[in-house]
Amino acid sequence: MSLEMVWLVLMGLVLGAYFVLGGYDYGTQILYPLVGRDERGRRVVRAALGPFFFGNEVWLIAFTGVLFGAFPMLEGTLISGLYPLFLLLLLGLVVGKAAVQLRGLVRNARAWDGLIVAGGLIAATSWGLVIGALLNGVPYGTDGVVTLDWSDVVNPFVVMAGVSNVILLCAHGAVFLTLRVSGDIVERAGKLARPLLLAAIASVAVTAALSGGTAVTQPTAALLVVAVLVVALTAAVFLAARDRSGWAFVATSLSALLPVPLVGLGLYPYFLVSAEGGMTIAQGAADQATLVTLLPFGLALVPVIVAYQAWSWWLFRGRVSPATPTYF
Template identity: 40%
Template sequence: MEALWIVLLGSLTAGYFALAGFDYGTALLFRFVGRDEPERTRVLGAMTPFALGNEVWLVAAVGVLFGAFPRLEGELLSGHHGVFTAIVTGLVVFTASVQLRGNSRAWDVPLIAGALAVAVGWGWLAADLTGAPAPLWGAGVVALFAVHGGTFLAWRLPGRSGERAGALARSLVLPCAAFVPAVVLLSGSARHPELAVVGAVAVVVLLLGSRLASGRTAFACTALACALPVPVVFAAADVVHVETMAHTATLTVLTPVALVVLPLVLLFQWATWWMHRA
């Protein structure tokens, strides 16, 4: 049962990075991809239908963290107030800007700033957990999300906007491919270095694969590349283990709930993509 909950927390967190990552990446790039207002409207329109649905993965992961990992939740919140303040502020600003940007271009700056705060915030937290330099993690996560967002737009947007997005994504692949191995080498607190190295190699292969592929194949590569840093951090910092979990009796009560909620999350995500498959 303990292994089930560890896998569940990791899967939900990885799913959030794989999907919400292209939302933040799109926001970071949309002023570069869209050269005029009609193009920028199409860029945001490609991402907007998925934005709130992708955040559901984070909500589910936080629910699992609070319910099944109370000690870990306490350690994270008590030791990283500044990081979580930046992330939550960025999420609120980003989500509000996505909804309101259609009414005014004045929301462009909050949209970009919110996405940047979220990306840097997650990098900052990963740096604290792994012992690697915070600037490296912050810049790496921003670049990784930008690659993911550009790959998504290259797949979903026709014409010059899509071509421009693809060129931006490909130009960032090599810096991103250098980021993960550097993080692994500089993680002084790594307790399972072999797992971290395997994850880092997989991320590099996926990023290089996205540069050679196109369409949904390239998008799948960057989605997995955004998801894999989650187990890399778990392995490097050893933050998730049995000692941080709730009592077995609590997990026994929570397990049926998870077995109901998780399929609903997956169904909701599938429905969102199916309705906007074109």
């Protein structure tokens, strides 16, 4: 395996972990007023997020570091070319994090509750649109510059990718809450989980049906990933119906992770594809000397973050209730 592939797998792992862990944050934020229908319930939902909320973003920071260090050409082209979507994503992250953190300290609670939902919705939608835009093909010119326009985003496939990601993460967040909270909130989250999972399956199927004109270079691999995604969501439906919250969360975690290999395998050996050309993995990577120098740091980083996450989950493994102290 080449160094470029080692770094590509490493980048996929950290981004996939972020989609799983940050994904249930965004899903929980969107469902916040539906599950927490009164002040007591909303406090419990915030308490469920509390111990992990900011720690989950470590994976996004790790992804950014890998992208900047190992794939600098991709980083420069991707961030600048898709800056409208990444600007929207940044807005969602800032608004959502600030609203959750400050919600318990302000008097105008209704406005901040709305910002919690908006932050999660914007972040989930933005990531879905990014995935859809990459699979659909970006306007990558012969000069190596991506000039994304909103007309490249507002098309059926990309929009449905955004919708599918929102529904998928809402289902992931609902299953997370059935595993994390107690009392009547578990029942509310459980009642939402099954229809959301079924809606996620339907939205994925519709998105796949619209993929005929996309820039996917490996359609067989892409369809295989989509099939695994549908199977995982279907398994989650049956597991959630049988109150197997732990295994249902494993299934939805796999579902939340799969968009990352969908892009990686579907566009291989390219990062960016368009009718005018594309950027291959080798073209987007740093030189061999840089990849060799950074490799020990990259290989050491992931186990440290995994250990931290495992310790955090073990330390706060109990279900939360109205009596549980909350950071928010």
